[in-house]
Amino acid sequence: MTKKILILNGSPKKNGNTAILVDWFIQGAKAKGAKTEVVRTDFLKYKVNGCISCRRCQVSDIYECVIKDDAQPVLAKMNDVDVIVMATPLYFYGASAQLKLVMDRMFSLFKWDNDNDTMTTNLKNKTLVLIGSAYEDIGLKDLENPFKITAKYAGMKFASLLVPNAGESGEVKDIPGIKAKTIAFGKKMAG
Template sequence: MPHKVVFLHGSPRRRGNTRALAALAMAELAKRGIAADEIDVPGLAYTHPGCIACFKCQQSPGYGCHVGDGLAEAVARLPGYDALVMATPVYWFSAPAQMKMLIDRMFSLIKFGPGDAIASPLRGKVLALFATGGGEEEENLDILAKQWRIPAERLGMPFLSCLFPFCHFPPGEAAADPESAQQARDFAGNLAGLLAAAPAGR
């Protein structure tokens, strides 16, 4: 059974540098026999922007958001993949607001047990951050990576990051930069290596 990967696109700019570089990574994965689905997060319909803290997800026996909208449907799909790639630019030291709405809904994919125990259908799956930064500080991406490394460790998800600081290219032109393009392809190779080390559909 082939591995399944999904790229969660957080940029509201559909022809921006993050998506252009992600396209190179997906093409490289395809060469290695790994097809990737895509979810356009800013395009998802929602009735509430983000989590409304109803806690119905924690009170029910199953996993998933009880708000019946596009964000909830996207979250429900995530456990079906072997790797989740958060492909996003950095906005003010974090992900764009559209991406944050989905991130907060992912709370519905965890259950808290006694002590610090956390159960989740995401356990064992790869969580990857694929992020671009157009500012003047390299640390802005380091902060974003730390934000994702911590929950990955808590959920038992192998973590992989691919960061593109100082990505000052005009929209969509980063993919034409040889160094950035190679970095995107190397990320795909590293992700393929992590997936090869574990069975598909775990």
């Protein structure tokens, strides 16, 4: 089965470490016949700053954000793909704000029925992938945790490629073996 993979690149750097890792990941995924699409989240134009907790998504049957801006079709697409990749530089032990703006809007992809204590989501059984890089060798596990537990909460499978000591933007290329490792990871996620 051809896997559909949606990749959110949350870095503001066009040719930065995240973009390089994403390119290698795609190389691997395409080698396995996957269909890939990349969204540079820093280019999305928003009507509001992040999720505004309007909760209008919770009174709609549709698993989409009601705010009609650039993030809306990206969120809607998450319902249809097999794998969602979140790629981000480590910014102060967390994801970039550019990625987080989209992530919080994923509230609309869940429906909660608090009276019956139930939650439904189309994300169930899909795979969430984190690709994260950092200048140093600390903080990546802190970055990983919210992604990992969110995936578990949503009933998604989870995998990550964490790249410490990636240096400044572009320097990830200098890590011995990282290209092959990332391509292999892309192949695995598409398999």
